[in-house]
Amino acid sequence: MSTFTTRTAMPRRTFLRGVGATLALPLLDAMIPAMAAPAKGAAPVRRLAYLFMPMGADMPRWTPPGSGKLDELSFILSSLEPVKEHVSVITNLEVKNAYPGTHATSNAAFLSCARAKHTESNDYFLGTTVDQMAAQQIGRETQLPSLELAMDMMQTVGQCDNGYACVYQNNLSWSSPTTPLPAEAHPRLVFETLFGEGGSKADRQAALRKRASLLDFVKDDITRLNRQLGPMDREKVSHYLESVREVERRIQKAQAGVADNPLPDLDRPVGAPAAYADHARLMFDLQVLAFQGDITRISTFQLARETSNRTYPETGVSDPHHPLSHHGNDPEKIARMAKINRYHVSLFTQFLQKLRATPDGDGTLLDHTLLLYGSGMGNPNVHDHINLPILVAGGTVHGLKGGRHIRFEQPAPLANLHLTLLDKAGVRIEHFADSTGKVDGLFEPLSI
């Protein structure tokens, strides 16, 4: 095989039957409401979703007035109106370890709250991110411990920002201080990770039956070997047979899964849609499906990368995002940047609506998912990491109470919020990075 390429998958077959187009859109909008009723009575599943928005926000246009009950929404958050009761705005969180203020550390510290080792080489060092803390505990119960998604088709290497290695800016999730987890932006590859070839229920059942019969052949084959061996090698063979039984269990579990699973017929998307909005919606849909099929309970999604020069024609703003974020306090520029911020939030709103429209357990997916949306930067004009734009949503079954604005008088560590959400998701740890406590107010009944 050639040495200069990495083949990211050796997948096969499937696509919108009979459709020759390269866009598999709309993938799911039509399917989600039509899903079968979920099984009742099981223990509620707890999920965590982290959404990253790059380069802070215009905080005056982000922060809603007052505190306590979330009444009037701000300009940037206005799209949240229909789901307001599920969302809380948290004001005055900071992430000290992102200093000295850079784009690389804004991304790296968002979920780790750790200080990135200043290097552009392979000796990078950060901290285990909060999603991976959760994945290591609650991720064991699902096919994938966690799902890492991004919107950008790139994997730059070397230096990316002020002497920081590109991994800090490319990867939100780190499973250890030295192991960044690459995020996938290609919808087809994400789909295959989640669902293999997909297909209808019958297709999936048939595929599993074939695997099961191949496995039967292996079992018979290995059992025959046993007759010809001495005691030591026989022990080895009994280990092989244990492996066979384990794979057998996996296939049976998957077969049961297909039978009970509310997932619709699945068609693999072919490529990434050219338009940002379509691509982002597809990525959100894949997360909904992953949660719905209980393929994973943890996801991270980078809506765009720090320093992205992407333009968002949908917003009526033609300037690229990064230069606009260095607005130099020019009111015109700030206003245009705020439109981009608002646009990103509107995609989040759509995601929340989809989760709310999908039944799960005794309620909806939104009830069973804790979501954190925000940025590792506050004011991008000066690269600060105080007064971050942060939202928390969903999680009714975790005890989360939405529809409020929690405003800290003194800056509080973002790590406190991370710790709180972990706790509610059933992941018990004492401290996380520079945490000093928990954000109790999130879960108390509103007493105003």
Next chain:
Amino acid sequence: MDLENLSREDVVQHSERWERVVRRLDARQMPPAKRKSRPTEGEYQSAINSLVATLDTAAAANLKPGRTETIRRLNRTEYQNAVRDLLALDIDATALLPADSASHGFDNVTVGTLSPTLLDRYISAAEKISRLAVGGVERAPGGDTIRIKPDITQEEQVEGLPFGTRGGALIPYNFPQNGEYEIQVRLTRDRNDEVEGLHESHELVVLLDKEQVQSFTVKPPRTGEGHQYVDAHLKFRLQAQAGPHQLGVTFLKNPSSVLETKRQPYLAHFNFHRHPRLSPAVYQVSITGPFEAKGPGNTPSREKIFTAQPKSPADEETCAKKIISNLLRHAWRRPITEEDAARLMAVYREERKEGAFDDGIQVASSAILVSREFLFRAEQEPDGLASGTPYKVSDVDLASRLSFFLWSSIPDEELLGLAERGELSKPDVLAKQTRRMLADERAQSLVSNFAGQWLHLRNLDSITPDGRLFPDFDDNLRQAMRQETEMLFSEILRGDKSILELLKTDHTWLNERLAKHYGVPHIYGTQFRRVALQPDEERGGLLRQASLLTVTSYATRTSPVIRGKWILENLIGTPPPPPLPNVPALDNGTVSESLPIRERLAAHRDKPACSGCHDFIDPPGFALENFDAIGRWRALEEGKPVDASGGLPDGSVFTGVSGLEVGLLKRPEIFVTTLTEKLLTFALGRGIEPNDGPALRQIVRNAKADNYRFSAIILGIVNSTPMRMRQTL
């Protein structure tokens, strides 16, 4: 130690211990060089000769061929090659199976286990491979996405693509069926989401088997427009025939792309900050299809599999049996019984009930690919032998030993046929087959698989030198480094030269990128060629090659310790023991980091706990200090002249790489024994034990008469006791 009063019985009784003594005496590591009174050369010789004579005589009377594990799984490389030879299908096993762990320096030694995850992967792999090989009808189109490594500079022609092009990739691709396929190309973006290097228009061309099938123009966005859509139009459909093809995606080289800069330009261009791309680069190529599939076509795989085609339904059983028996015999590397074929025929029939004839063959192929006699090598043991009894391995097992050694794959028809007829073990037949196999293209696995592991070349991919200190390093250079070493090894193998030429040659293999790295002028283009060297030039043998000098360095600096350990382990054959558990690290605050590495290590060798080993380890590494951490020659380090004085464990001292080479070639049998030992480890799939000493010595002795030619070593191994025999447990 009193060697004179040593009795023959003592030596024979404790042969394992005395084999170790011989090894240390051979390397002149015992007694230590520090000792004031050391034996004379003559005393060494006579002590070794007398010990060796006793050991060898005893071994000849009481053969101890050793015992490779009974059940060994094919490793990932062997699996890939076996699929290639069984089904005429090139696959990338790294995308299908997890890596194997190595022990004794090779990844074909610890292969007894079968975890659930691995079994799961084998099942998935078998399904994919058999489907691709048979070219069965698919429910819907599939696809692959091929990404190009991000640290490849794409400013120059890629080998295999036409002159006048630059960058991109030549992708070997197996189209599953005749039909239409969509090709989509995306360009590399910088950290700001902009297509890097897009300053003017560029022509992108797509070639199928060297024929241009499409071209596109890529333009910078108009002012005020982002880069989102500049590569959105890079997609089209093409008609392709099923089977293996070469898909080329590349740019036409713009005549104007001459770099104007006041400074010496970097050679690497892949990072916006450090050394930006000058022109756009290909990021990924997606291939989706087939749309409107028109059948499995006539592929090499189908030709190999379908040795019979049913003319009527009544024919099917006979044909299926013929096909399955043929596949089975090669997959299992042995004659097939009626019962064997019947088991697979049952699998075929079950599928045939629901599907077509081809479907039945496809599922039977899957079953063969997960069968234990394909996945595992299990050698037959004769019945009724007492424990520890040596016996000759059967001809059929010998055929597999031979093919997995020389090809990392299954035996071919000729080899298997000879083995089945019981002719393979005849000395002249065996020698002829060995020579035939060495001359075969498949013996290239000795370069990529054996040498890649022996010399640690495989580690090169995971090495990334510090970008600030070595801004010229990119994957192009990394691959060129690897290729130089592979070409030298290949030259020795193919030209049947003396293996001593690995250590010292009067020429080397270079392309433009590597020549620039070495400062060798007048070498142009991406293709490698043989370059004669002047006697005083800095390049030549293995120890002067950037590949090895880089894998034995840290990201920021050289490491005489790693280099020294590498030399002891891989060239001298006396690896140092691992560090003691409670030895403090070098930089525990007591040694200033600003000192040159030599002085820092000296501070460390003053500690008695360290010096015992580091007195051996560091000096050979010091001799290479004229080469920096990416193998460039340096006369100065931090403004001071480099001190390259070094030594070898035998007490010899010298300066620089030339001295080291002279020291190693002074008694060439040390190096020859080490390489032979590595080859034997690889051939047997087990660690070499002291009891293998007599066999090793015999191979080296016989090869000496033939000037240590590569084939002499290989033939020696093939004829050796550990290769031809095995002992019961």
